[in-house]
Amino acid sequence: MSHQSTAVPPLIITEDNRFWFAAAEQGWLAIQRCTRCHTLRHPPAPCCARCQSFEWDTIESSRRANLCSYTVIHHPRDTAFDYPLVVGLVDLPEGIRLVADIVGIEPDELVAGMELDVTFAEHAHGAVLPRLTRPEVWR
Amino acid sequence: MSGRGFSGVAAIAGIGATEFSKDSGRSEWQLACECVLAALEDAGIGVPEVDGFALFTMENNPEIAVARALGIPELTFFSRIPHGGGGACAPVQQAAMAVSTGIAEVVVVYRAFNERSGHRFGAGPPKFAYSPSTDQEYRNWINPYGLLTPAQQEAFLAREYMRKYGATSADFGQVSVLSRKHAANNPRAWYYQRPITIADHQSSRMIADPLRLLDCCQESDGGQALVVVSTERARDLRRPPAVIRAAAQGVGPQQISMSSYSRSEIERLPEVGVVAKQLWRQSGLRPAELDAAVLYDAFTPMVLLQLEEYGFCGVGEAKDFIADGHLEVDGRLPMNTHGGQLGEGYIHGVNGIAEGVRLIRGGSTNQPAKRVDSVLVTGGSPVPHSAIVLGTDG
Numbered sequence: 001m002s003h004q005s006t007a008v009p010p011l012i013i014t015e016d017n018r019f020w021f022a023a024a025e026q027g028w029l030a031i032q033r034c035t036r037c038h039t040l041r042h043p044p045a046p047c048c049a050r051c052q053s054f055e056w057d058t059i060e061s062s063r064r065a066n067l068c069s070y071t072v073i074h075h076p077r078d079t080a081f082d083y084p085l086v087v088g089l090v091d092l093p094e095g096i097r098l099v100a101d102i103v104g105i106e107p108d109e110l111v112a113g114m115e116l117d118v119t120f121a122e123h124a125h126g127a128v129l130p131r132l133t134r135p136e137v138w139r
Numbered sequence: 140m141s142g143r144g145f146s147g148v149a150a151i152a153g154i155g156a157t158e159f160s161k162d163s164g165r166s167e168w169q170l171a172c173e174c175v176l177a178a179l180e181d182a183g184i185g186v187p188e189v190d191g192f193a194l195f196t197m198e199n200n201p202e203i204a205v206a207r208a209l210g211i212p213e214l215t216f217f218s219r220i221p222h223g224g225g226g227a228c229a230p231v232q233q234a235a236m237a238v239s240t241g242i243a244e245v246v247v248v249y250r251a252f253n254e255r256s257g258h259r260f261g262a263g264p265p266k267f268a269y270s271p272s273t274d275q276e277y278r279n280w281i282n283p284y285g286l287l288t289p290a291q292q293e294a295f296l297a298r299e300y301m302r303k304y305g306a307t308s309a310d311f312g313q314v315s316v317l318s319r320k321h322a323a324n325n326p327r328a329w330y331y332q333r334p335i336t337i338a339d340h341q342s343s344r345m346i347a348d349p350l351r352l353l354d355c356c357q358e359s360d361g362g363q364a365l366v367v368v369s370t371e372r373a374r375d376l377r378r379p380p381a382v383i384r385a386a387a388q389g390v391g392p393q394q395i396s397m398s399s400y401s402r403s404e405i406e407r408l409p410e411v412g413v414v415a416k417q418l419w420r421q422s423g424l425r426p427a428e429l430d431a432a433v434l435y436d437a438f439t440p441m442v443l444l445q446l447e448e449y450g451f452c453g454v455g456e457a458k459d460f461i462a463d464g465h466l467e468v469d470g471r472l473p474m475n476t477h478g479g480q481l482g483e484g485y486i487h488g489v490n491g492i493a494e495g496v497r498l499i500r501g502g503s504t505n506q507p508a509k510r511v512d513s514v515l516v517t518g519g520s521p522v523p524h525s526a527i528v529l530g531t532d533g
């Protein structure tokens with residue numbers, strides 16, 4: 001798996017999202033929370049869309065996801081991935097959605113609503129980011 | 140806010156294009172100049188009279204470069220709408236507002252590129268994706284996981300739509316078959332005389348499941364231009380005016396480019412709904428009163444979703460609406476009679492606006508036998524959206 005010619009753009013780290021990628025490097029899934037009204041938001045943003053507060057902190061997600069939708073990518077291919085590549089959109093129980101690649105599950109096993117775990121793995125450019133895998137234990 | 144201020148005040152008086160190919164053999168700049176000249180010739184308006192350009196982003200030819208090359212002495216109006224093909228119809232709104240307020244008198248809209256022989260749009264992120272900015276920050280949440288192209292990013296919506304409403308890949312394929320049928324009868328179309336069957340669609344290779352190759356539009360080289368003037372002026376020109384009855388833009392809640400995945404129903408297009416309600420208010424028309432439609436068809440599922448959001452059929456019913464033949468040339472709502480971007484060429488929707496003008500003029504190669512007094516033309520989705528309603532004069 002060569003990263004030399006990947007078309008994946010390098011992460012764009014800004015003051016708005018730095019906390020999230022720093023947490024991911026440590027293997028935990030952060031969710032931004034408005035400290036005024038406690039609304040969670042993802043992807044990160046500087047301001048709460050519900051109460052417009054700029055004050056926020058983070059909570060750690062349970063990382064127990066349910067599959068909302070997915071695609072199996074065949075073409076075009078990028079050097080950063082193995083194909084066919086399965087990518088999922090999942091619901092987290094905290095009420096936010098997340099996109100990540102799905103590894104270790106055959107495409108014909110995928111069904112909306114199925115349980116997946118959010119784990120962490122190295123992605124293009126060496127970034128440690130979420131990956132969706134089969135739940136480790138029945139829950 | 141009625142928004143009817145410019146309804147009917149401006150019109151498209153000229154259309155002009157280069158050939159649509161896979162290798163134009165000349166520069167994008169030249170293509171832009173050629174199509175602008177062709178549109179002015181069609182309108183019967185001289186080059187020095189142009190005083191405005193309205194464009195949308197991902198256009199590689201600066202308006203000043205085209206003005207300089209053509210010898211246009213002065214511009215008093217120039218604007219660019221963001222979000223690429225989503226903004227395809229918005230320059231017509233810009234032009235109509237400029238003309239109706241007297242800011243400019245002759246506003247030209249153009250789109251010209253070598254998107255097949257030059258940088259291929261479907262190959263991966265465009266060059267600007269690599270410039271770190273808030274504009275591109277949304278890529279952080281999709282690109283690192285392998286969602287790199289529009290087809291891959293729209294696949295989530297298509298799959299959820301299938302799951303929720305029982306639509307199938309063959310239902311999407313109906314759009315491809317219809318478009319190629321129309322293109323087969325259009326000498327300008329890349330797929331002229333090359334119709335396909337549902338079996339061809341179903342055996343085309345998977346690109347981003349559930350999207351197959353034949354669900355995806357082409358990549359094309361070519362240019363298309365439009366000339367907008369006041370309806371009053373247009374009446375004195377050589378072509379019957381295609382009057383701009385309505386023109387609107389729309390952004391919906393929690394909008395993200397190509398990936399508004401935090402919405403509860405990812406398979407809906409609220410930005411299209413925002414545009415639709417403005418169009419009906421401005422034009423005074425209801426969906427059932429439209430005589431034809433040119434719907435942005437970069438990917439087939441988005442045609443079904445647009446049919447529903449614009450209210451031509453109920454939610455989840457687009458597959459049956461198509462199967463019942465309503466989009467055929469002799470149907471209730473003839474659609475993409477030029478062959479669409481699947482069949483004619485992918486000039487980011489501007490060639491579709493030209494087809495809207497031909498339908499109003501009565502000159503489509505697939506002109507319906509019925510009278511065509513109003514045509515809906517739409518821009519791309521699922522990004523910030525735009526659309527227009529063109530009508531006959533009177």
Ligand SMILES: [Zn+2]
Pocket residue numbers: 034035036037038039048049050051052053
């Ligand atoms: Zn808040």
